Amino acid sequence: MKNKVILLAAAGLLSLAACNKKDDNNGSATTDFNTLKTKVLADFTNNVAVAGYSDLKTSADDLYAKLQTLNNSATDANLSAARDAWKKMRGTWEQCEGFLFGPVEDNDYDPNMDTWPTDYNQMDSLMANASAFTVADVQNYTLSLRGYHPIEYVIFGKDGNKTAADLTAKEKEYMMALAEDLKNTCTSLYSSWSAAPENYAQQVITAGAGSTKYTKKQDVYLAIIGGMMDICEEVGTSKMKDPYDAYLTEPALAAFLVESPYAGTSIADFKNNLIGLQNVYLGTYNGKSGLGLKDLVAAKNKSLDNNIQTKIAVAVSSFDNITLPYGQAIAAQRTQIQATMAALDDLKNTLENDLEPFIKTNITD
Amino acid sequence: MKKLSVLLCIVAIITGFSMCRKAETFNDDGYDERLSGGGLATVFDATSKAFTHAVDGLSGRDAHVQKAGDVAFEQTFVSSPAPIFGGLGPIFNNVSCISCHHNDGKGTPTAGDARSSLLFRISTLGANEHGGPAPMPGYGGQIQDQALQGVTPEARISIAYTDVAVTYPDGTITHLRKPTYTMQSLYTPVTGACNLSPRLAPPVFGLGLLATIQEGTILAFIDENDADGDGISGKANYVYNPQTKQTELGRFGLKANTSTIAVQVATAYQQDMGVTSSIQPQKSCYGQSQMNAKDLNAAPDLPDSTLNAVIFYIKTLAVPARRDVLDPTVKRGQQLFAQLNCSGCHKPTIQTGVDMTLPSASNQRIHPYTDLLLHDMGDDLADNYTDFLATGKEWRTMPLWGIGLFEKTNGTPYYLHDGRARTIEEAILWHGGEADKAKNNFIQLSKTDRDAVITFLKSL
Numbered sequence: 156m157k158n159k160v161i162l163l164a165a166a167g168l169l170s171l172a173a174c175n176k177k178d179d180n181n182g183s184a185t186t187d188f189n190t191l192k193t194k195v196l197a198d199f200t201n202n203v204a205v206a207g208y209s210d211l212k213t214s215a216d217d218l219y220a221k222l223q224t225l226n227n228s229a230t231d232a233n234l235s236a237a238r239d240a241w242k243k244m245r246g247t248w249e250q251c252e253g254f255l256f257g258p259v260e261d262n263d264y265d266p267n268m269d270t271w272p273t274d275y276n277q278m279d280s281l282m283a284n285a286s287a288f289t290v291a292d293v294q295n296y297t298l299s300l301r302g303y304h305p306i307e308y309v310i311f312g313k314d315g316n317k318t319a320a321d322l323t324a325k326e327k328e329y330m331m332a333l334a335e336d337l338k339n340t341c342t343s344l345y346s347s348w349s350a351a352p353e354n355y356a357q358q359v360i361t362a363g364a365g366s367t368k369y370t371k372k373q374d375v376y377l378a379i380i381g382g383m384m385d386i387c388e389e390v391g392t393s394k395m396k397d398p399y400d401a402y403l404t405e406p407a408l409a410a411f412l413v414e415s416p417y418a419g420t421s422i423a424d425f426k427n428n429l430i431g432l433q434n435v436y437l438g439t440y441n442g443k444s445g446l447g448l449k450d451l452v453a454a455k456n457k458s459l460d461n462n463i464q465t466k467i468a469v470a471v472s473s474f475d476n477i478t479l480p481y482g483q484a485i486a487a488q489r490t491q492i493q494a495t496m497a498a499l500d501d502l503k504n505t506l507e508n509d510l511e512p513f514i515k516t517n518i519t520d
Numbered sequence: 521m522k523k524l525s526v527l528l529c530i531v532a533i534i535t536g537f538s539m540c541r542k543a544e545t546f547n548d549d550g551y552d553e554r555l556s557g558g559g560l561a562t563v564f565d566a567t568s569k570a571f572t573h574a575v576d577g578l579s580g581r582d583a584h585v586q587k588a589g590d591v592a593f594e595q596t597f598v599s600s601p602a603p604i605f606g607g608l609g610p611i612f613n614n615v616s617c618i619s620c621h622h623n624d625g626k627g628t629p630t631a632g633d634a635r636s637s638l639l640f641r642i643s644t645l646g647a648n649e650h651g652g653p654a655p656m657p658g659y660g661g662q663i664q665d666q667a668l669q670g671v672t673p674e675a676r677i678s679i680a681y682t683d684v685a686v687t688y689p690d691g692t693i694t695h696l697r698k699p700t701y702t703m704q705s706l707y708t709p710v711t712g713a714c715n716l717s718p719r720l721a722p723p724v725f726g727l728g729l730l731a732t733i734q735e736g737t738i739l740a741f742i743d744e745n746d747a748d749g750d751g752i753s754g755k756a757n758y759v760y761n762p763q764t765k766q767t768e769l770g771r772f773g774l775k776a777n778t779s780t781i782a783v784q785v786a787t788a789y790q791q792d793m794g795v796t797s798s799i800q801p802q803k804s805c806y807g808q809s810q811m812n813a814k815d816l817n818a819a820p821d822l823p824d825s826t827l828n829a830v831i832f833y834i835k836t837l838a839v840p841a842r843r844d845v846l847d848p849t850v851k852r853g854q855q856l857f858a859q860l861n862c863s864g865c866h867k868p869t870i871q872t873g874v875d876m877t878l879p880s881a882s883n884q885r886i887h888p889y890t891d892l893l894l895h896d897m898g899d900d901l902a903d904n905y906t907d908f909l910a911t912g913k914e915w916r917t918m919p920l921w922g923i924g925l926f927e928k929t930n931g932t933p934y935y936l937h938d939g940r941a942r943t944i945e946e947a948i949l950w951h952g953g954e955a956d957k958a959k960n961n962f963i964q965l966s967k968t969d970r971d972a973v974i975t976f977l978k979s980l
Contacts (some may be wrong), residue, residue, distance in 0.1 A: 223859050256568055257540035257579070260623065261931025263635050266596075270615075272605060280669040297615050353635075363816065368928070378567040393591055408542050432936040 181264075188454055191519055192372055192447065193364075198438050198445030199254075199379065200356045200471035206343040206440050207251045207431075214244035215341035219334045219447075222257055222310075226327045229366040232321040237310055244422055249424045250440075251480070252337035252386055253431020256378045257355050270341045271414050277311075282325045288332040290339065302340075304415070306333050311417035327520060335341035359381070363520050373518045379448070380514060383432045383501045384506050386447075390425050391499030399492055402485040410482035429499075455517055459509055466505055470498040549709035550588045556921045556980070557726055557839025558872070558884025568804070568954065570840040571624040578836065589833025592826050593617045593624075597793055599668050600821070602830070605841035607821025609794040610671045611664035611805050619794065620721035620953070624837060624921070625929035627721035629939025632665040632679040637721040638939060639792065640677055640701065643905060645713045650760035652777075652908055653715075658708045658809050661714075662791045672707040672810060676717075681940070688963055688970075696898070696949060699940050707831035708809050711965040713821070713880045717910070719774050723929075728835035729917070730888060732881040734873035735769050741867065741891040751957045752864040754893035757916070759908045762787075763799045771892045773826070774937045775907040776916040785831050789822055799821040812882050825874035835878060837979020840922050844979045853976025856969055860961045865917045865954070867891045889980065899934070909938055912916050913953060922979035944977050 183516020221240040225233040251259070259265050277300055281288075293301055309330045311317055322330075347353045355368075362369035369375040387514065392416060401409040415421050432441045441481050453460040473495040486490060553736045555562045563573040596616045600606035612621050613636070620627045622636040627637020627770070640663045643653035655661050659674055667673040681697035692897035701716055739756060746753045757770035761779045761913040763786075778784045786799035786976035794804050797820045805811050807921045818838060844850050859864060866889040904912035915937055923944065939948035951959040962970065 176552075260568060261621070266619065267634065270596050272596065272598055272602075273607075275602065276599045277669045295633060298619065299596050299615060301634075374566055377565065379564075380568050381567055392587065397591070407602050427568070472720070 158324075169227055188451070188517070189300060192396075193360075193455060195438065195446045195448060195451055196362060196372070196375065197360050197501055199435065199447065200323075200359045202438060202443040202445045203434050203440045203447075204359070205345075205348050205356050206503065207254075207434075208341075208348055208445055211244070211251055211440065212338075212341045212345040213246045213340045214240070214247050215334075218244050218306075219338045222306075222330055222334045224279050225310075229319040229327070231319045234310065234317075234322075238418070241303075241306060241310060242418060242423075245418070245420060246423065248303070249427030250431035250434060251426050251499055253433075253435050254379065254382045255385060256382045258353060262343070263348060264340055264344040264347075266298050267336055269304075270298035270302055271304060272299065272411065273304045274299040278329075282323065282329055284325070286329045288325075290332050290335040290344055291335040293332045301333065303337070304417075306448060307415060309333075313417065315419055317348065317418050329363070337452045360369055372520055373514065374515045376518055377461055378509070380506060380511055383435055384503055384511075386428050386432055387499050387503040387506065390420060390428050391496050391503065393463045394425060394428075395492060395496055395499075398481070399487050399489070399496070406486070409485055411481045413485075416482060419480045422474055422477050422484070425453075425481075425495075426471060429467070429471045429474070433471060435443050436463065436467060448510075451517075452513060456513065459513060463510060466498070466502040470495070470502050472484060526934075536724060536886075553845045553887075554843070554889045555885075556839040556842055557729055558809055558880075558886045560880035561726070561729055561836075561838045561843045561884065561886075563838040564841045566843055566925060568623055568838065570745065570925045571837065571922060571929055575728070575836045575838045576960065578879055582832070582836070585829050585832050586816075588826075589829035589831070591679060592830050593621075593833055593943050597795055597821075607667075607793075608804075609664075609668045609805075610669045610811055611808070612666055612794040613662075613666060613792045613851050615793065617788070621724050622931075623929040624725055624938045626926055626934060627939070628930070628932070629679070629718075629720055629934050630743075631679065632673070638677075638679075639719055640665075641717040641719060641905060641907075642710075643715050643717075644711070648908070652760055653906060655807065656714060657711055657948065660804060660807050660808065662790075662804070663703070664794070666715045666806060666905050673705070674707050674808075675703045676705045678702045686963075688967075690960075690967055692967060694945060694949060696946050697940055697942070704790075712963065715903070715905040715940065717775075717903040717907070720934065720937060720939040722774065722918070724834050725882040726839040726886075726888065726919065727784075728878055728885050729872055730771060730890075730892065731835065731883065732783055732872040732875045732878060732884075733771075733892070734869055737870060737873070738769065738771070738892050743895055743924050743979075750864055751900070752861070752895065752954045753893060754865065754891055755909065757894055757907070757909045760966045761954070770908065771914075773907075773917060774918075775910040776892060776894055777907040777910065781834050782827075782831050785834060786827060789827070790925055795821045797827045798824055836880070838880075839888075840925055842887075842979050843924070847975075848977070849972050849975045850979045852969070853972035853974070853979075857976055860958045860965075860973070862958050862973075864892070864958070865890075865891055866897055866920050867917075879960035887921060890917040893917060895955065897955060898955035900952050901950055920977065920980050922942060922980065924980045948973075960978075 218240040221237040225237045309326050331509050348355045358368040359368045359375050361371035362375040398412040399410055399411045413421050415424050436448045449460055474493040477488050479488055544919045560577050561575040562770060565573060569866060578586060594616060595605055597605050597608040599608050599897050607617060616619055619634065628635050629638045631638045641661055642656045642659050642663050645658050646654040648654050663674050665673050665676055670786050680700045684696040684698050686694050686696060735774055742754050742756060744753050757776035758767050759770040759777050759779055761768050761783055763783055770776035771780040772784045782799060787799045789795040789797055790800035796803055801820055868887050868888055868889055871890060872881055872884045872886060894910050894916055896913045897915050902913040906912060935944060935947035936950060941950055947961055
């Protein structure tokens with residue numbers, strides 16, 4: 156009987172203890188968590204988002220300069236340098252896609268520079284056109300005639316084997332107008348975060364403390380996680396899966412669904428998207444590091460943090476198993492593609508079923 | 521003694537568990553007012569993606585179709601011939617659904633560029649063979665203000681605003697902007713009377729629920745002769761459905777000028793993008809002097825599988841849940857909204873009917889804040905464009921669900937049929953006609969109460 160009493164007493168204590176929502180060390184961890192909530196937002200904003208957009212602006216300037224050099228002197232060396240600048244910029248942009256929320260979507264900077272597919276008929280018609288290209292013309296073009304991919308089409312060629320000698324005067328003119336437009340878009344995107352009047356960085360940092368866009372911290376955290384889930388899903392279920400599925404039913408068309416086909420950087424694009432997601436979670440970017448979502452999660456649930464970090468790492472490294480250009484891999488490396496898509500799906504489910512509820516439970520203000 | 525300690529332990533256990541229950545103050549009937557789209561079609565997300573979520577409970581196959589529709593909704597179309605996504609134009613307003621319906625929400629009131637979400641319907645005197653607006657010769661029913669390279673857009677629309685000040689009895693002044701729309705750079709002259717009707721792309725979520733409301737429910741809101749004397753009549757629009765070839769009750773479109781989601785989607789592809797489908801097989805340039813004969817007998821640009829996926833996507837977009845429903849200011853605003861009789865047209869609660877294919881939309885208590893009827897909105901909002909039974913002064917009551925999230929979903933929010941209002945307050949002040957009384961009563965409120973009404977609307 157005495158045992159029963161002890162058991163019941165223990166159960167009673169447990170049931171009371173179970174309700175205790177505060178951390179064991181009398182609230183000091185709670186205070187730390189509160190500080191952490193603010194610091195993670197500031198570090199994400201400064202070290203990842205603004206730093207990423209700043210790099211994007213710099214690489215847009217660099218691409219413009221390299222194209223200018225190519226425009227002045229059409230040598231294969233200059234063409235090669237321009238292609239490298241394009242690829243570098245593309246890598247930065249794909250990483251920035253790990254946090255597609257805020258001005259990049261609200262002000263349509265994303266579609267203005269990254270619309271797929273390109274419109275061959277209209278591009279060819281434009282480049283056959285006698286009138287001069289200005290950046291103002293390009294801004295009035297439809298989305299499929301602006302941004303990265305038309306530049307890619309001009310400097311890589313439809314099959315990726317263009318030479319400097321192939322570049323026509325009209326192509327060069329179009330290319331320069333496109334590059335200037337892209338530079339303007341990236342400058343505006345950077346300014347929208349870093350400067351008045353929009354100053355989106357401030358909106359994020361002051362979430363729940365004066366921000367007019369985010370009256371609660373929880374809202375901005377959900378936007379950040381939403382961005383992570385979206386990119387995971389976009390890569391896994393659209394960018395990779397659409398051509399992968401189409402290969403079975405319409406093999407002749409499947410390769411046309413693959414993004415960045417002229418430069419052949421599709422897989423690098425996908426991987427950079429996931430590295431962008433990883434940057435957001437870890438709070439690191441290009442040598443900068445600070446607090447990230449990982450610190451918030453680890454403060455309350457280390458095993459969840461380990462789980463998320465592992466799944467991100469698995470997804471990121473899985474791209475290295477796809478060694479052929481993606482348009483060929485959909486035929487010859489289907490198993491590897493399937494493994495990557497499964498890793499992305501697994502990661503997305505963890506973000507949706509574990510990370511999002513974690514945020515909703517632990518960040519309510 | 522032992523019995524006592526056992527008892528104490530049991531009490532401790534019960535107390536312990538009961539303390540776990542969070543205090544929640546719901547209404548006496550236990551109803552959760554946040555569920556704007558009912559139990560299965562409400563989503564708890566207040567971010568910029570709030571309008572983009574699927575309803576709960578889709579089967580694996582349905583979820584797959586929904587996803588395919590989502591991708592197609594965002595897909596940019598290009599000119600034909602193209603291996604994929606051809607069919608754009610030759611004249612059009614935009615290149616994808618998402619270009620106008622940003623984040624599945626409301627758009628930006630500019631016309632003729634890549635970000636634009638404002639289009640213009642055009643008509644001349646009379647009616648077409650189905651009782652709809654009479655097409656303008658050479659233009660059809662809509663101005664396509666963009667075109668492929670080498671093609672001239674039908675026209676450009678210039679938009680100018682003039683300032684209109686409204687002074688409240690307490691001395692507060694609010695500035696409205698009154699738009700003027702002018703056609704410029706016409707590819708061919710317009711002949712005879714010309715009416716223009718501006719239409720800003722509306723949000724596309726929750727439409728499956730509105731489609732499921734029984735006709736009788738909507739018709740019961742009609743009070744065409746204002747028998748109850750509240751100044752509000754309400755009228756149903758009956759419109760031609762090109763798919764069924766029947767005249768049906770209109771419930772979609774800013775003048776309730778479309779009866780089904782399928783026709784809404786197919787007509788948007790055709791008129792806004794120039795993309796043909798089995799429901800709307802004719803190119804939008806048909807009847808144009810510039811390129812009348814082009815592609816008239818070609819196969820549809822859009823396969824039925826894609827068309828159906830997009831229709832299903834629209835049908836199954838969930839409604840965002842309300843926020844702050846227990847906030848005292850929100851509560852106060854909610855009371856005032858009813859007292860001012862805003863709810864005379866913006867019906868807070870409707871019960872949906874049954875659609876066996878859409879369990880999430882069936883038999884739901886929803887809060888769309890619309891009666892789906894036409895109302896005379898006064899001279900200031902009039903476009904003088906007749907659309908089936910809708911007169912030039914009549915507009916369909918805009919659903920208000922989600923209105924508090926426009927700032928999130930759209931960056932800069934715009935309100936009303938043409939986006940002239942930059943704030944909810946401006947939108948209220950533009951109301952006239954049948955809404956004159958409600959608006960004037962709003963103006964008479966104290967600043968605190970006016971703010972409470974707006975705070976309530978922002979909770980939707």
